[in-house]
Every structure is written in C-alpha cells, then in structure tokens.
Amino acid sequence: MYYVLIEWDGKGSGKEEVLSYDKKYILSVMQCKYTEKQAKKKYHFRYFYQSDVKYSEIQIFKSYKSYANGKNPINSKFYY
Numbered sequence: 001m002y003y004v005l006i007e008w009d010g011k012g013s014g015k016e017e018v019l020s021y022d023k024k025y026i027l028s029v030m031q032c033k034y035t036e037k038q039a040k041k042k043y044h045f046r047y048f049y050q051s052d053v054k055y056s057e058i059q060i061f062k063s064y065k066s067y068a069n070g071k072n073p074i075n076s077k078f079y080y
Contacts, residue, residue, distance in 0.1 A: 002061040004073070005030055010054035019067075030056040032079040039080035047080075055080045 003026045008014035018029055032055050034042055047053065059073035067073075 001074075002064050002067055004059040004061065004067060006057040006059065007031055008052075008055050008057065010052045012052050014057070019064075021064075026058060030058070030079060032056040034080050036078065036080065043080075053080060 005018040006014045056079045058077045060075045061067040
C-alpha cells in the first residue's frame with residue numbers, strides 16, 4: 001500500500017506533506033491524532049459544525065503508480 005498524508009489547515013486549503021509506503025512513519029508525522037469518535041469526546045460534537053476544521057487526511061493507494069496516474073484512493077482516513 002502507498003500512503004499520502006494531506007494536512008488541511010482549517011482555512012479551506014491543504015497540501016501533501018508526506019508520501020510513503022511506511023504507514024507507521026505517516027502516523028508519526030501527522031499533526032492531528034484523534035479519530036472522529038475520539039475528537040467528539042475531547043471537543044464538543046458541535047466542533048464539527050464549524051465551516052472549516054483542521055484535520056489530517058491519509059489517502060491509501062494500491063501503489064505509487066496508481067497515485068501517479070491520478071486514480072482514486074482505495075480508502076481515506078481522517079484525524080482531527
């Protein structure tokens with residue numbers, strides 16, 4: 001699997017931070033660490049009603065080739 005970390009700044013824009021085959025490395029460098037369920041407990045559930053929320057997105061591709069060819073990711077995970 002090939003992982004792409006995108007950091008969204010909470011102002012409507014994001015940028016690709018890290019590209020790697022190593023999932024543990026991706027998880028160690030991302031800024032936001034809470035899953036949606038954990039974030040609802042830490043913050044209030046109304047936190048997600050804001051227009052823009054800072055979060056980290058991990059897109060999962062089969063390989064670098066599928067990422068480079070612009071194919072859709074197999075899965076995306078979000079951390080708040």
